[in-house]
Amino acid sequence: MQSSGLGALVRLVIARDLRLAARHWDQVMQPLIFFAIITTLFPLAISPALDELRRIAPGVVWVAAMLASLLALESLFRPDVEDGTMEQWVLSGQPLSILLLAKVVTHWLLTGLPLVLMSPLVGTALGMPQSVWPVLMATLALGTGSLSMLGGVGAALTVSVRRGSVLLALLVLPLEMPVLIFGARAVDLAMHSEAVAGPLNLLAAVLLFFLSLGPFAMAAAMRVSVES
Amino acid sequence: MHAEPQLDVRAVHLWRGERHLLRGTSFVLNGGELLQVVGPNGVGKTSLLRCVAGLLPTESGEIVWRGKQLHECRDDYYQSLAYLAHINALKPDLTALENLQYSVALRRPVTHPELRETFARLRIAPCADLPARSLSAGQKRRVAIGRILLTRAALWILDEPITNLDSAGIALFEECMADHLGQGGMILTAAHQLLLQGRQGVRTLELH
Numbered sequence: 001m002q003s004s005g006l007g008a009l010v011r012l013v014i015a016r017d018l019r020l021a022a023r024h025w026d027q028v029m030q031p032l033i034f035f036a037i038i039t040t041l042f043p044l045a046i047s048p049a050l051d052e053l054r055r056i057a058p059g060v061v062w063v064a065a066m067l068a069s070l071l072a073l074e075s076l077f078r079p080d081v082e083d084g085t086m087e088q089w090v091l092s093g094q095p096l097s098i099l100l101l102a103k104v105v106t107h108w109l110l111t112g113l114p115l116v117l118m119s120p121l122v123g124t125a126l127g128m129p130q131s132v133w134p135v136l137m138a139t140l141a142l143g144t145g146s147l148s149m150l151g152g153v154g155a156a157l158t159v160s161v162r163r164g165s166v167l168l169a170l171l172v173l174p175l176e177m178p179v180l181i182f183g184a185r186a187v188d189l190a191m192h193s194e195a196v197a198g199p200l201n202l203l204a205a206v207l208l209f210f211l212s213l214g215p216f217a218m219a220a221a222m223r224v225s226v227e228s
Numbered sequence: 229m230h231a232e233p234q235l236d237v238r239a240v241h242l243w244r245g246e247r248h249l250l251r252g253t254s255f256v257l258n259g260g261e262l263l264q265v266v267g268p269n270g271v272g273k274t275s276l277l278r279c280v281a282g283l284l285p286t287e288s289g290e291i292v293w294r295g296k297q298l299h300e301c302r303d304d305y306y307q308s309l310a311y312l313a314h315i316n317a318l319k320p321d322l323t324a325l326e327n328l329q330y331s332v333a334l335r336r337p338v339t340h341p342e343l344r345e346t347f348a349r350l351r352i353a354p355c356a357d358l359p360a361r362s363l364s365a366g367q368k369r370r371v372a373i374g375r376i377l378l379t380r381a382a383l384w385i386l387d388e389p390i391t392n393l394d395s396a397g398i399a400l401f402e403e404c405m406a407d408h409l410g411q412g413g414m415i416l417t418a419a420h421q422l423l424l425q426g427r428q429g430v431r432t433l434e435l436h
Contacts, residue, residue, distance in 0.1 A: 009334070016322075016330045023321040084317035085331075091281060092334045093306035099334075227283050 006098055013102035014109075021110050027075065032114050035068040039122045050127035057126035058187035061136065062143070062180055064122075065115050069144055070169055072111040073151040076103065077159045081225065090226050097215035100222060104152040104214075112144030128191065135190035135200075142203040143183040149210035150175055156221035160228060179206055232295055234258050234414060235280070235383060240289035242275055249275050252289070253435070257383075259412035260429045262405065264419050267435035273418035274314070274387055276435065280416060281311045281385050307335070310381035312389055316372035320361035324352070324371045327360055332378045346374045350400065365392040377404060384408065386417040398423075 021028045042060050043053055077100075080086045089099050119140050120133045128136065154172040158164035186199035233256035242250040249272035257263055265273045278284040280291060282298055282305065291298040293305045318327045325343055332338045347356045350370045355363055363371065369392045376384055384405075390398050402423050405415055409429060417423070424430050 012330065012333055016326075019326070020319060020321055079319075083319065084313050084315035085319065087283065087313060088311070088317045088331055089334070090283070091306050091309060091311050093303045093309075094334055227285060 006095070009094055009098055010102040010105075013099055014106045017103060017106040018109075021106075028110050031068040031072040031111050032118065034071055035064050035115055035118065036122065038064040038067065039126065042126065054127040054191070057123060057128050058136075058184045058191065060126060061119060061122055061140075061187070062184040065119075065140055065144060066147060066173070066176060066180055068115060069111060069147040069151060070172065072107065073155050073168060073172070074165050076107050076152060076155045077222070078155075081159045086222065086226055090223060095219070096222060097219035100152065100156065100218045101215040104148050104218070107152070108145055108148040112141075112148055115144055116140045128187075131193075132187060132190045135196050136187050138200060139183040139186045139203060142200070142207050143179045146179045146203070146207045146210050147176055149207075149214040150179075153214055153217045153221060156218045156225060159222070160225040179203065182206070233292075234294055235416075236290075236292040237280060238290045238292070240276070240279055240291070241287040242272065242279060242284065243287055244272075244275065250279070250286075250435075253433075254289075255433055257414045257416060258429075259382075259414060260409050262409055262415040262417070262424060262427075262430045264417050264422055264430070264432045265435060266419065266422070266432050271435045273435060277311075277385050277387050277416065277418055281309065282306070283311075308382040310376045310379040310384050312372055312376050312384070312386040314387055314391070316368045317375075318360040318368055318371060320359065322360060323357050324360055324363060324367075325356040327371060328374055328378060331375050335379055338378060343378070346378055349377070349404075350374050351396075366394055366397060369393055370397060373401060373404070382413055384413065384415045384417075386415065388418055388420070390419070390421065390423070 039060055042056065046052060046056070077086065080089075090096060116137050119136050123133065123136050124130075151172055154168050158168045158171065161167055182199040182202045186196045186203065189196045189199065235257040237256070238254050239252045240250050240254070241248070241252060253276060255263060265276055267273055275284060279286050282291075282302060293301055298305060317331065318324075322330070325347070328343055328346070329338065332343075344353065344356060347353045350373060352367055352370045352374075355367050355371070360368060360371065373389065376386070390401060393401060405424060406427070408415065409427075422432065
């Protein structure tokens, strides 16, 4: 019913998902720990020499962020679909695209935002100078948003496939490459004290594109997944 | 009788893989009527209910709600529909009360006293603040029925609603159904045990 406006609807879904997350913190933490571990593996495997690490740091942080966000995607829609909640959402008469967008926003708050906040620490461990932090955080903020939206579409498509996580990775990772390229490039440029506006603008444009079309694609994919 | 039936299902055909499940199923449903779909396991009762709820696309045939094709008035239709599936759509980590609060608030604003009242009516008031994971199967079913009651929809589609309910629960649920029918509501159920037998406006539809 339109009596409860769209804003109220979004708040309702976000409040519900945050409350659910608060009740199983262990699962929410997993992608973050994964992110921290992957980035620590590189100094161990390659070399502890800061010069060498500094050269690969942007790429390492970005690939780790991508994999961590992929890891978290599996639990984005699956529990709701399996326990019948999603069916009720489809039948609620409310715009499914808005409901799913709210879910993705919460997902980003729980998995993307902590990555952004953790990144200076991880960057420092890889020898990034402090001057790069703002750029690193900005690219990750824009980029993880895109990854969440794109991942949401993939998760909605594969949610009815049993053991669909590998399929999800195969589907989503190639499409995420532009985000990776622009994100890592911007950080790299910042480390050489060059202008980063170009790749940052492109990242923002990609995010806007996914934000505008993603909800509709997710809703359509979810309907197909539920109606079977 | 109304001039035009509220829900009119005409010659619905459905294939599931190689099986021709629904072969021209038709029925009408008007205010105050209960239609119970009966038949052996696997005959397509759940599929029929999912078709009528718009969760399964039909091969051919029409589903007409208040004079309009289902695909033309989906949002309208869903706002007058409450659907109870096999699974209860409860989050194990939320309390029973939170579960109902979030699912009902999606459709209409709902207050805590109203929720508590429904819990009391279904005789599960002490369960309201327990996490859903700790409830028994019958209690979970009652919570799910509470959602149907709170939705205040005109049409209820219930897939084996009395699964896991004890005899007191079944009697209570029959009371709720009778109330709903008395207020001009409609109910479509799949059931192995016939409910409200002998009441006016209660029919069965047998699938073969």
